[in-house]
Amino acid sequence: MKKILFKAITLLSALTLVLFTFSCAIWTGGSDSSSITLSFGVNSKALGVGATEARVWVYANNVLVPNPAVSEGYYSTTIDPTAGGTITIKDLAPGDNYRIVVTSGAIVGTSFKPTAFGTSELFGIKAGVETSVEIMLKEISIDVPGTQPTGLVSVVVAGNLIYSASSDKIYSGTNVKSLTPPQAPWNTSTKGFINSLNITADPEPTVLVNTTKGIYFTDGNVVGTPNWGSEAPSVLQSGGIAVSGIFYQAEKEIGGYVGGNAWSRIPLDIPVAGKPILDLLVWKKDADTIFGYFATRVVGAFKVGSSDIEELTLSDILSGNENSPVVFFGETLPLIQAFGYISGNDLYLGTKNGVYKTNIEKPKTTLATLVEGTKGLNVTKIAAQGQMEAFLSTTEIVILKSNKIYKMPFLTSVVGTISDIAWHGTNLIVTGSKGICSIDTNSL
DSSP states (O other): OBBBOOOOOOOTTTOOOEEEEEOBBBBTTEEEOOOOEEEEEETOGGOOTTOOOEEEEEEEEEOOOOOTTTTTOOOOOOBEEEEEEEEEEEEOOEEEEEEEEEEEEEETOOOOOOOEEEOOOEEEEBBBBBEEEEEEOEEEOOEOOEEEEEEOOOOEEETEEEEESSSSSSSSSSSSSGOBBOOOOOOHHHHHOEEEEEEOOSOOOOOEEEETTTEEETTOOOOOSSSSSSSSOOEEEEEEETTEEEEEESSSEEEEEESSSSSSEOOOOOSSSSEEEEEEEEEETTTTTTEEEEEEESOOOOEEEEEEEGGOOOOHHHHHHHHOOEEEEOTTTOEEEEEEEEETTTEEETTTTTEEEEEESSEEEEEEETTTOOOOOOOOOOEETTTTEEEESSOOOOETTTTTTEEGGHHHHHSSSEEEEEEEEEEEEETTEEEEEEEEEEOO
């Protein structure tokens, strides 16, 4: 057995600058192991007003190293008013790409309400080497409604209004505390249950309601033409230009409407576990042309133009030949699961292992580059806003601002299982099974 240095430094109680020192503990049986100890001082201003608990998440290569005793994977301690608190995390393998997230807060009702948080830079844990890491805990402002709407499946922002939906209600308001459902409830018997919301690419966006019986505007009117040719599909996503063209993806088909008398529908009769289409983005190239970008589980990512969607067939998608109107891209990347777009030429690609950036008009011939700090992230949703991007994984929100990563796994304690994200100015709106919240990102 080889003994290795072990030391812990108490959280500085009167400053927002937090200094942790941790190192490897012991080697046993020829295997490496290490420990991290974090001490939280009494009445620390860094913890925010009213904090009674601290929680810590540990990541290696951007993948959570969970506490097996807690379903959300964090380590925690109660902050005693006279004694403070300490968290010790054991049995960590030495490595170079560790990151920790620290948050403090209080239990309000049945939820944990964060008051401050911080994300460390990457650091290494090595045998016999003492490692110091600085974390700036910053107060975090999270707004929630007085009475939370539950079961929210989606959120979008159009103009200055926030729109969010459960399976049978649509809420709207200028902020999350003023969200109200319409006086006339959504008629699920005629219009179907709501799957999600999207917005069009018009200068003044229109909200599209994707349901188990097609696509509607928020006022209940049918989008485009009511002629589906048969029973309307259960639409999962849609987008385009309100009057001249819409693309959509459903559970087992894709298609669009760009003139004519009916929707163009391409059945995806493909044996595959899970949804065949993982994400859809619609990009308006000019007044007459829109492109649909589809991330698929089977054939990868491709784009198709509005001039080709009406004649598109499944064989065009599966063949991949040069005469096909479909343009595939990102073949050398991990599985593409999400798209993000702000303006200009940048198209963000969320994959099983990080976020990449390419040219939205020429993704086939442009080298996709990894966005710094995102390697290892399993990204299922991207929301882009100015110089900030937000990435949704299965368990957390990650914000990238000024090339710095902010991981926010604690948001599940506020909204439950996260379903969607959208930007409202510099506030990030997050929805989930237990409600909705707004995060002020100005202080990040």
